Amino acid sequence: MKIAADFSKRIIVHSEALPWKASPMKGVDRRPLDRVGEEVARATTIVRYAPGSAFSPHVHTGGEEFFVLEGTFQDEHGDFPAGSYIRNPPQSSHTPSSEKGCMMLVKLWQFQPEDRTHIRLQTNKMGSIELANHTGVSITPLYKDHIEDVSLLHLQPHTTIDWDLPQGAELLVIEGSLTENNDLLKKHSWLRLPVNSKINAKAGNQGAKVWLKTGYLNDVNNQIARLQISPKCVNTFQDKTII
Numbered sequence: 441m442k443i444a445a446d447f448s449k450r451i452i453v454h455s456e457a458l459p460w461k462a463s464p465m466k467g468v469d470r471r472p473l474d475r476v477g478e479e480v481a482r483a484t485t486i487v488r489y490a491p492g493s494a495f496s497p498h499v500h501t502g503g504e505e506f507f508v509l510e511g512t513f514q515d516e517h518g519d520f521p522a523g524s525y526i527r528n529p530p531q532s533s534h535t536p537s538s539e540k541g542c543m544m545l546v547k548l549w550q551f552q553p554e555d556r557t558h559i560r561l562q563t564n565k566m567g568s569i570e571l572a573n574h575t576g577v578s579i580t581p582l583y584k585d586h587i588e589d590v591s592l593l594h595l596q597p598h599t600t601i602d603w604d605l606p607q608g609a610e611l612l613v614i615e616g617s618l619t620e621n622n623d624l625l626k627k628h629s630w631l632r633l634p635v636n637s638k639i640n641a642k643a644g645n646q647g648a649k650v651w652l653k654t655g656y657l658n659d660v661n662n663q664i665a666r667l668q669i670s671p672k673c674v675n676t677f678q679d680k681t682i683i
Contacts, residue, residue, distance in 0.1 A: 441475055441476075441477065441478055441481065442475065442476055443472050443473070443474055443475040444473065444474035444475075444632070445474065445475070445476050447608075447632075447634060447635075447657055447660050448634050448635075449634060450631075450632070450633055450634060450637065451474070451630075451631070451632040452623055452625070452629065452630070452631050453473050453629070453630045454625075454626070454628075454629045454630075455471045455473065455486045455628045455629065455630055456626070456627060456628050456629075458471040458472075458486075459471075460488060463487075464479075465493070465494075465495055466493070467489065467490035467492065467493030467494075468487065468488070468489055468490070468493050468495070469487070469488045469490075470485045470486065470487045470488070471485065471486040471487075471488075472484075472485050473485060473486065473630050474632065476664050476667070477549070477667055480501075480549075480667065481548065481549065481667070482502070482548065482549040482550060482663050482664055482667050483546075483547070483548050483549070484545070484546070484547050484550075484610075484630075485545075485546050485547075485548075486509075486543065486544070486545060486546075486628065487506075487543065487544050487545075487546045488541075488542075488543045489511070489513070489536075489537075489538035489541055489542045489543075489544075490538075490541055491538065491539065491540050491541040492538075492539065492541075493537065493538060493541075494535070494536065494537035494538075495535065495536045495537065496535070497533060497534070497535045498533060498534075498535075499531065499532070499533045500528055500529075500530065500531075500532055500533070500548070501530060501531065501549075502530055502548060502549030502550070502551060502663075502666065502667060503527070503528060503529050503530045503532070503548070503549065503550065503551030503555065504526075504527075504528040504532070504546065504547070504548055505526070505527050505528075505546070505547040505548075505550065505551070506525075506526050506544045506545060506546040506547065507524070507525050507526075507544060507545045507612075507614075507651055508520050508521065508522050508523065508524040508525075508526075508542055508543075508544050509522060509542075509543045509544055509545060509614065509628065510522050510542060510543040511538060511540055511541045511542030511543060512538060512539070512540060512542055513526075513536065513538055513542045513544060514536070514537050514538055514539060515534040515535055515536045515537065516534060516535055517534065517560065518560070520560070520562070521562070521564075522542075522564070523562060523563045523564035524560070524561065524562050524563070525559065525560075525561045525563055525582050525583075525590075526559065526560055526561075527551075527557065527558065527559035527583060528558065529551055529555045529556050529557055529558060530551050530553055530555060530556070531556070532558065545612055545651065549663060549666070549667050550656060550663055552585070552587060552659075553666060555585070559582070559583055561582060563580055563582070563592055566580050567580070568580045568592070568594050571593075574599075574601065575599070576595060576596035576598075576599035576643075577593060577594070577595055577596070577599055577601060578593075578594045579591050579592065579593055579594070580592040580594070587655055587656055587658070587659050588653055588654065588655040588656040588659075589653070589654045589655050590651075590652070590653045591652050592614075592649060592650065592651060592652070593611075593648070593649070593650040593652050594647070594648075594649055595616070595618070595643035595647050595648040595649075595650070596643065596647050597643055597644065597645055597646060597647045598642060598643060598644075598645070599642070599643045599647070600640075600641065600642045600643075601639060601640075601641050601642075602638070602639070602640050602641075603638065603639050604638055605633055605635075605636075605637045605638060605639055605654060606635065606636055607635060607654055607655040607656075607657060607658050608632075608633050608634050608635040608636075608637055608654065608655075608656075608657035608658070609631075609632075609633045609637070609639065609652060609653065609654045609657075610630070610631070610632045610633070610652070610653045610654075610656075610657075611630070611631050611650050611651060611652045611653070612628065612629070612630050612631075612650065612651045613625045613626060613627055613628065613629045613630075613648060613649075613650055614627070614628075614649045614650065614651055615627065615646075615647075615648065615649040616643060616644055616646040616647045616648035616649060617643070617644035617645075617646065617648060618641050618642070618643055618644065618648045618650065619641060619642050619644070620639060620640065620641040621640055621641075632657075634657065635657050635658060
């Protein structure tokens with residue numbers, strides 16, 4: 441299965457307008473943003489847990505990254521309310537659930553195979569720093585390695601950003617709105633810009649809070665290759681979780 445699988449193109453998905461699709465587990469639905477693969481896939485998805493829904497224990501062979509958008513996600517490592525940013529590296533395992541329901545941005549099979557770093561951040565308790573040479577823009581760093589850089593951008597009303605993106609970028613509007621090259625991005629709109637792009641965006645009347653990832657698009661072909669040569673899943677839910 442392929443969804444938005446041409447990484448050389450600029451892609452916008454207004455996820456709030458998409459219908460929910462059932463996942464393999466009752467009570468867990470998804471809105472796919474991009475995908476390469478079948479049941480086990482390199483995927484970016486908006487996922488919704490109904491109150492009381494849960495998964496069996498499973499392993500993430502290719503790693504799992506997610507940002508909690510609404511509600512509270514839970515597993516044996518704790519409770520993760522809206523604003524939580526989690527990275528479960530390759531070969532990690534957990535038993536996910538949500539007592540009261542939640543919604544998340546989830547990315548699978550997009551890690552370096554040697555990565556074993558767990559990240560668990562509650563961004564609503566973190567501060568931000570002003571971005572140099574950009575009045576009205578501040579940033580909350582979340583993760584950085586030699587491949588990718590993940591952060592939250594906080595834009596004051598009507599603030600503009602005009603950046604060269606030689607390694608491409610991906611962003612999700614969490615709060616407020618953003619106009620990028622005449623396209624209005626509202627709550628949970630998702631934009632992917634290819635390698636050697638520019639972003640020219642302006643925040644709306646309420647400003648904008650944006651989840652941003654840069655750099656990783658140079659590694660997409662390697663991610664897909666690792667997925668295709670991975671061992672066949674033994675656990676029924678291995679790497680199928682919430683995609």
